[in-house]
Amino acid sequence: xxxxxxxxxxxxxxxxxxWILILAVLVIITGFVxxxxxxxxxxxxxVTTTAIPTTSPVSSPTxxxxxxxxxxxxxxxxxxxxxxxxxxxxxxxxxPLADEEITYYINCPTVDQSFAAGDSTQFPxxxxxxxxxxxxxxxxxxxxxxxxxxxxxxxxQNNTYAFGWIQSNGQLPSDWTNKQxxxxxxxxxxxxxx
Numbered sequence: 574x575x576x577x578x579x580x581x582x583x584x585x586x587x588x589x590x591x592w593i594l595i596l597a598v599l600v601i602i603t604g605f606v607x608x609x610x611x612x613x614x615x616x617x618x619x620v621t622t623t624a625i626p627t628t629s630p631v632s633s634p635t636x637x638x639x640x641x642x643x644x645x646x647x648x649x650x651x652x653x654x655x656x657x658x659x660x661x662x663x664x665x666x667x668x669p670l671a672d673e674e675i676t677y678y679i680n681c682p683t684v685d686q687s688f689a690a691g692d693s694t695q696f697p698x699x700x701x702x703x704x705x706x707x708x709x710x711x712x713x714x715x716x717x718x719x720x721x722x723x724x725x726x727x728x729x730q731n732n733t734y735a736f737g738w739i740q741s742n743g744q745l746p747s748d749w750t751n752k753q754x755x756x757x758x759x760x761x762x763x764x765x766x767x
Contacts (some may be wrong), residue, residue: 642759647677647727650707650734651767657756666696672716673736674707679760685746700746703757705764708735728764 627749642655645665656663658682669675679697693695694704706725708716715737725737738761745754 598719642763646767649673650736651748652729652736653763653765653767654705654760655763656760657753659753659756660702664696664699666694666699666701668693670706673712674709676704676706678704683746685749687744688746700749701741702749702754703738703740703760708737709733710735713737728761729766731766736766737762 641658643658643660643663644653644655645663646653656679660679663679663681666678666680667675668678678694678701680696680701682698683700684698685700686693688700689697691699695701705728710730710733713727713730723739725739728736729740730736740757745751
């Protein structure tokens with residue numbers, strides 16, 4: 574005789590596997606949303622370009638060293654400067670940054686192929702010998718009091734903004750001479766608030 578069989582019983586173990594799957598899908602979706610937002614909003618600064626007006630067309634940085642300096646005027650922050658004609662037909666790459674109003678990277682043409690691609694501070698085929706940054710007075714004070722990194726030198730200041738500059742310390746293009754690079758003093762000495 575066989576013993577009576579007991580009725581089937583329900584398992585009281587929680588349903589863990591479906592919850593793990595749901596949680597994994599939510600983590601993947603959340604990760605994708607954060608990645609997409611960061612990629613589209615954080616890593617690409619707004620870059621505007623402004624051609625530096627020249628008094629005569631200049632096609633390369635090998636202009637006669639006796640040529641008259643060229644002038645740039647900014648009507649947003651009201652300043653002007655001249656730069657050496659030997660730098661060629663320069664333009665600025667304007668990049669807003671978190672700890673300053675904006676930085677104007679002075680971009681000058683070069684035929685050196687190592688500059689062909691450009692980067693966040695240089696247009697393709699251009700070299701940036703120096704940058705001018707515009708700070709609110711509070712930003713300027715904070716940065717000057719901070720420990721660590723190299724700081725901009727003060728060019729000028731008004732009731733609203735401080736204007737700083739810093740020279741490039743990167744590779745010099747093969748078609749630039751040390752004299753051209755060191756001619757940045759023309760720009761620094763000519764900087765004026767309007």
